[in-house]
Amino acid sequence: MIKKLRTNWLAIALALAVILSLFLSSLIWTNPFQYEGARRENIRGNQQYTTQSMGDVYLPTTVVRTDRRGNQTTLYSPEVTLVREMRDSIRSWQFGRVSAVKTNNSDVYLSYLRHRNSLMLSYPNAVPTLIFNETFSQEINSDQVGQINHIVIPLSGPREVYLLSDHHYGIYRLRVNKGSFSKIVQLAKGTKQIPVDHKIVNGQTITTYPREFTLPTFAFQITNQNIETLSSNLISGSRQSNITTTRNGDRTIYTSGNNRRLSYNRVVGTINYRSYASDEYRSTEQLYSYFYNRLVKTGVQLNNIRFDGTSAHDRRFTYRTFIDGFPVFNDDGYGSITMTDKNGAEQCQMSRYSLQVPLPTSQRQEKLPSSTTVFNLLHASPHFKEFKGLRIGYLWKSGGNKKVVKLTPTYFVKYHGNWVDYEEFVK
Template sequence: MMIKKLRANWLSIALTIVVLVSLLLSGIVWTNPFQSDYFHRENGTNNQQLAAQSIGDVYLPTMIVRTNNDGDQQLLYSQHKDLIYQAKEKLASWQLGRTSTVKTNNSDVYLSYLRHHDSLMLSYPDNIPGTVFNETFKQSVDISRVKRINHIVIPLDGSRELYLLSDYHYGVYRVRIAKGDPQKIVTNMHGLTPINVDHRIVNGHAVMVYLHSFALPRLAYQISDQKISSLSANLMSTTQHANFTTHQDGNHVVYTDGTNRHLVYDSARGTVNYENEVGRSNENNINQLYSHFYHALTKTGMPLNNVRFDEVTNHGRTITYRSYVEGFPIINDDNYGGAKLQADANGVERYLMSLYTVQVPLPLDGSTVRLPSTNSVLNQLHNSSHFRDITDLRVGYEWKTEPTNHQTVKMEPTYFAKYHGKWVNYTALLK
């Protein structure tokens, strides 16, 4: 009897189940903005962000600034839209033409282009070669003329050109737009949180400053924990040498292949130090390192969907990659969420990385942190004995591991000061 009733009403039952599941998923999406962004990215226009990352995804600009007709600038911030990725997709569909030099070695002219009225500016955290720009945006800009790029300025006044800016020698380069519509570079401005900013020249570099105090959300993420067995095999095994030996030294596990590869895993911190003597005959030039290190990262098996190029140091021989959340870098002492790759002049490559990267965003209570203006932070630091050793300042997220839960991480926004070559929470320098 019961079976007959079920058979007779199977359609109604199925529809009821579908409605209940739909309501449950809708409740999750509406009450969890982090998860809704995740679902959107997985099923919407940003699907590629969760797929295998191309070199153009890793070497994307990280910030986008709108300058109005009066010259006022706003950083366009959003938790739910990847504006940079939208801009990349549009720019990659354009056809860029002739490149010419506007001006070099003039900081006043350079600053005027950083503040170009009625424009959008896409900014990298550090300079990239013209070759990487071309590969990212599928273009063929003259790299003999444009060797380094820090900013991409796109006028919205109807002109058929964009400008590539290089902090090195204050280079300003004009690129004709043969095909493409600059006014459609970002089509949906709704739901954005603009933050008032300005640009200045400090120590030969373009620096973005925050004019007033502003709020950023606290964040939480689920951690992806790569297995050391997988990472060590990816780094140590080659077609010539598939076997390697290990031995324990306290919290350290040391891997060697008997030739030129050496890896030390710190089990207490989850960090890996890897060294490989490739020899001078296999040494890459500095421009090639960007591509070489990208391919090295992909071979490690490290998830790269949130990882971005962040910094180049050591005369171009060391490149740092960090995880980025909401357009801001995650910074910590152990390179959690990122990696630092170096190739010295003697043909030795060194990687410093961790097993941990951020993956799935988790719900929080919606609380925010109000950060002071850049001038306020500088005034505080000026009274510190450490001030003379500070060379840069930026906003980012500090990785805070939960003591009782190593599978999740909470992150809090703050200013970081570059002190003796390392990024540290600025409050630590006020003590």
């Protein structure tokens, strides 16, 4: 018997490999992950811990297709990171000169937001042109175009791209000297779509949802970064520091000298770091690269983290987890990182928890009402005049299981600087 095994060991090993392969394939066929795109990114992150480039973190977050009749839909894809794929294609384009088309005219500006037969990539907040250049490997003169909210790519007519700035309704034309639009057109074809419309209300550009629609719910396993490593990364910076640790109720306090202090809430897992060690002034434009470098030094995986906005007055930047182009919100701040640099003081607020492994779900679809319906419901709230914005996102619900999170799509309103589930105001 042993002699036969030795003689036929190769055939036996091959047979076992085939059986194992069939078994694993059956598991994938019968129990696939719903959010395939996140799974692939996560695998790359786990294997290589690849640092996301600054251009990845400052990517636009939404893609809108406007057809020849003027109908608009926002595009998303569970299979690919749509904006990143489009960015990779645009990087090969060669732009020519920049020319101003129009400023200070909201009607003309709105017509470009609704440009027929076009694709539009939008940021959640304006970014300086140097960030656009970094992301798309271009060299647009920042003296000609100060900041950008939207990138409009007409799919017919002259080969050109429009950069739109909500500030003063600036419209700027870029000639495309070299580059093919066919790749981004192809990427847009295999996507899911939600009807949208753009409006300008009280001087602010907003995206509305004229009809009810559905979005999938997700489930993720949560990963928690080692607090000792995280605190050391935040406090130490580029120098080795002596860190003192003390406990105060539910909080652990890490300090380094009199200038650096990190407070960790052990119950909810949130972190508040302050530093008074820097007397270097950084311009607002410099903060984009400075905060990106600080993000990298924390050691937090940035696979799904995107820039989500600034508060110029407070010099505060927010970075947030995005799923399929939709932001993730949580009452305890999970999924977001806020960084501030003001009056020589630096502050970072974040959580040690992040979304890691997508889990199988029943692929349940959540039906959401039109934004008109939501506006009508919110209008009855005594806080209506205090609402400053409305957007679609995912609500992070941990429930009783702290290792698994459920993401449910809903509307969020901006209330006193925070994004709150609209249902909190219509109960």
